[in-house]
Amino acid sequence: MTYKEFNEQQSLVWQKHGLLIQPNKNIDWISNGIGPSHYIKQKNGKSYIYITGRDGNNVSRIGRVEVLGIQNKNLIVSEVSQNPLFDVGEIGCFDESGVSYPWIIEHESRIFMFYVGWVSGGISGFQNYSGLAFSEDNGSSFKRVQKNPILDRTNMEPYGTGSLCVTKESDDEWSMLYTSFKSWQKDENSRVIPSYNIKKAKSADLISWKREQEVAVDLQGSEEHVIGKPTILDIAGKSMLFYSVRGKSYKIGYAVKKSNGAFERLDMLQTLTTSETGWDSEMVEYAQAFEFQSKIIMIYNGNGYGRTGLGYATLKVEADQND
Numbered sequence: 001m002t003y004k005e006f007n008e009q010q011s012l013v014w015q016k017h018g019l020l021i022q023p024n025k026n027i028d029w030i031s032n033g034i035g036p037s038h039y040i041k042q043k044n045g046k047s048y049i050y051i052t053g054r055d056g057n058n059v060s061r062i063g064r065v066e067v068l069g070i071q072n073k074n075l076i077v078s079e080v081s082q083n084p085l086f087d088v089g090e091i092g093c094f095d096e097s098g099v100s101y102p103w104i105i106e107h108e109s110r111i112f113m114f115y116v117g118w119v120s121g122g123i124s125g126f127q128n129y130s131g132l133a134f135s136e137d138n139g140s141s142f143k144r145v146q147k148n149p150i151l152d153r154t155n156m157e158p159y160g161t162g163s164l165c166v167t168k169e170s171d172d173e174w175s176m177l178y179t180s181f182k183s184w185q186k187d188e189n190s191r192v193i194p195s196y197n198i199k200k201a202k203s204a205d206l207i208s209w210k211r212e213q214e215v216a217v218d219l220q221g222s223e224e225h226v227i228g229k230p231t232i233l234d235i236a237g238k239s240m241l242f243y244s245v246r247g248k249s250y251k252i253g254y255a256v257k258k259s260n261g262a263f264e265r266l267d268m269l270q271t272l273t274t275s276e277t278g279w280d281s282e283m284v285e286y287a288q289a290f291e292f293q294s295k296i297i298m299i300y301n302g303n304g305y306g307r308t309g310l311g312y313a314t315l316k317v318e319a320d321q322n323d
Helices: none
Strands: 014-021 037-043 047-054 060-071 074-077 098-107 112-120 126-136 161-168 173-181 196-203 212-219 226-235 238-246 250-257 261-264 285-292 295-301 310-317
Touching: 014 074, 037 098, 037 285, 037 295, 047 098, 060 112, 161 310, 173 226, 196 285, 212 226, 212 238, 212 261, 226 285, 238 285, 250 285
Parallel strands: 060 098, 126 161, 161 226, 196 226
Antiparallel strands: 014 310, 037 047, 047 060, 060 074, 098 112, 112 126, 161 173, 173 196, 196 212, 226 238, 238 250, 250 261, 285 295, 295 310
């Protein structure tokens, strides 16, 4: 049996391999953390992980590393460059305080990067919005499609939007799962905390999105107050959705897409959880699963929302039980 023969009711068992990229005090833009990241194999044949870095002032920017291969069962990536490839927006714009959560797709002759821009301050501490940039040089540099968010605030969604994933639905339609902020809450210590779930949107041009307030994945139970960072892996006719769930701490959730288009939460089947000690002993979050050299790999963050770095795991199947 291979991973392509998994049915929807089987547990996903992962083998952890530790940290892949760590913060580096000698590289300013990643000196304080490596956050939400996105893998893509581009049409030029090269594979990259686009990473979010944080500097000493908590400002986030986006860069990338090339995935070079697997050696001695370890994933090998290039060194992080001294400078990011996508910086913060203009003062006063929705992304003046940072850019993060890249999601990369290729369309026609361009590479598009969806991202989260944020503004710090206010009673809530920050506000998030979803933006879009494009590259005409295979992802070496990006320009903003527009200075305002592609998912701006509306009367139905007045609190903002966040991380997202985009997939091709048909020749003339794109599908999006995006993080939609709900009203802010106060916890037991009277601290203001965010609340959000995952909704659906459609587009014909990647820029204008139709939002009908259809919830794809919602909160369950009184402890959960956040579900975000959706990421889909389409393989062997199945759509596997991973996301981050936050209660007292972050964990990685899992759902499958049913024949009617709805997502069924199967978090209990996703077994990648915190370690007893080390960099991911307190939380696991911001995951993306992808196929690379006949393996399913999951990159994810651990303690401190990325302050300890970016790690990875591989999906265990019968063929590699003895690896």
